[in-house]
Amino acid sequence: MTETPQTDDAPLTGHALIQSYLKTLDGSPGVYRMLDAKMRVLYVGKARNLKARVSNYARPSGHSGRIARMIRETASMMFLTTRTETEALLLEQNLIKQLKPKYNVLLRDDKSFPNILVAKNHGYPQIKKHRGAKKEKGAYYGPFASAGAVNRTLNQLQKVFQLRNCTDAVFDSRTRPCLLYQIKRCSAPCVGKISEADYAEAVSDAERFLSGKSTNIQAKLASEMQKASDEMEFERAAAMRDRIRALTQVQTAQGINPRTVDEADIIALHLENGQACVQVFFIRAGQNWGNRDFYPRVGEDVEAPEILEAFLGQFYDTKEPPKQIILSHGIENTDLMEAALSDKLGRRVQLLVPQRGEKAELIESAVRNARESLGRKMAETATQAKLLRGLAEAFDLDAPPKRIEVYDNSHIQGAHAVGAMIVAGPEGYLKNQYRKFNIKGEELTPGDDFGMMKEVLNRRFTRLQKEDPERDKGLWPDLLLIDGGAGQVSAVAEIMAEHGIEDVPMLGVAKGVDRDHGKEEFHRIGQRPMALRRNDPVLYFVQRLRDEAHRFAIGTHRAKRAKAVTANPLDEIAGVGAARKRALLAHFGSAKAVGRANLADLMAVDGVSEALAEKIYAHFQN
Structure with missing residues (x-):
């Protein structure tokens, strides 16, 4: 616990307070917090040398308006030393996200991004959208900027490769093909319309496409179309043509598809009138997998390097960085950020600020998107402010409501x-x-x-x-x-x-x-x-x-x-997992029939012991 230094008359604040801490600090790296009189955190910062960094705040002049206000409000400080400056950087960004200090740049929208998952826990793998921890066995491709970007890609992939998207339970219960087979979006492996070997080849083609190796797939489909045409199987040739068209469509819909950038995040910043927009494009496997705009909270005198450094630290706190991050502006501690992100990824991560070539063109496009997005956001905010003022006037409120x-x-x-x-x-x-x-x-x-x-x-x-x-x-x-x-x-x-x-x-x-x-x-x-x-x-x-x-x-x-509606009474019984539930339902036909069964019938089910049978019987009797 940090104690606020005092004089005989009153507690110290501002420059005098910060000056009083210098005699207890050394040159260690670490993180410092500045707090107001109510112990609310005003600012969290990192330092290569804590004493040198804090001494800057002790100077009575030479500060921007934002920093000068922050110093005046400071009533106490807290310090935590770290072994390395990289540790200080990671700790700083964690504390900013947790405490949301008033004077820090803050990333307000920090949702996870969806991926495409090719699940590998079944003989006929399922392709689907996945968000969250990567616990399920399979191959993950992403991130995509939004659920819409994933859905569009999945929709086209179904047309091209005809992989199933149904759950294992639905797959196991099918006795005839579903509508997706009729509209040529699935090859119906559930009822044996395709062999396991042919389905595995389609899965392999889909994974090659998601890995950026689509040229061979198009050539292969073109060859199959020509062969079907030569053999006068025109219906199959038309199906191959539709699949080629779908593959072309998913590529052209991506807009930017770089020739020389295989894996990178394109991050561009536009600042205007104290507001900022950061535009992020996700390039994976040489393909553009969508973009997202962010509007971090910034002060009126915060500059681009500080905003981008804070954004990078908070954005990649819970996300895996790519091997290249292409920036519109340089940051102050490039080597430090590269070290922190490389440690996180387990291989080298490069931060680049290109001046020419294709990477510079990508940044230019992202900056243009950021500028246009911020313009729309500011126009919407102005309209919203006008409506809130009108709401206050119409209903005699003291001020326009903020929440x-x-x-x-x-x-x-x-x-x-x-x-x-x-x-x-x-x-x-x-x-x-x-x-x-x-x-x-x-x-x-x-x-x-x-x-x-x-x-x-x-x-x-x-x-x-x-x-x-x-x-x-x-x-x-x-x-x-x-x-x-x-x-x-x-x-x-x-x-x-x-x-x-x-x-x-x-x-x-x-x-x-x-x-x-x-x-x-x-x-x-x-x-x-x-x-x-x-x-x-x-x-x-x-x-x-x-x-x-x-x-x-x-x-x-x-x-x-x-x-x-879809709840099953068997889900409420401890010890009845997915496998035993399937066995019970297969044996009795329904949960209601399980509830009417006697102990001997329950014990006849494969995997149900006498103790579990008694538990199931007691559950339904009660």
């Missing part, structure tokens, strides 16, 4: 009930802040919307008061939007009163008497219902918020209902 939480419920006569919360702010929808609530209240009457809304808001504010009691983490809403009229608003007001919350404004959005889109009534505590004119942009904005909450609630409800 709007919208709530809705979804159920069918009380079954599979869920609550949903979406969040919106100056930058649009904050989808990583969306939350779903499985309605747990057993005492609720089925279909009791008021009771469900009470439960959702009670759980929400209980958690808020526990996680952010000081309201300084940006988690508290400035406005609540409730899908419903006076009854729902009164129910929510009850919950807020129980929690002692009186300063969060609330608005109920109800359809008018004709339930017509555009005649919504707005309800507030202690005030008469009101309406906005039909062509008011604020009305459209509130409608979009309400509809987004409804979409999210319906989707969550459908997922819960689908899960319940």
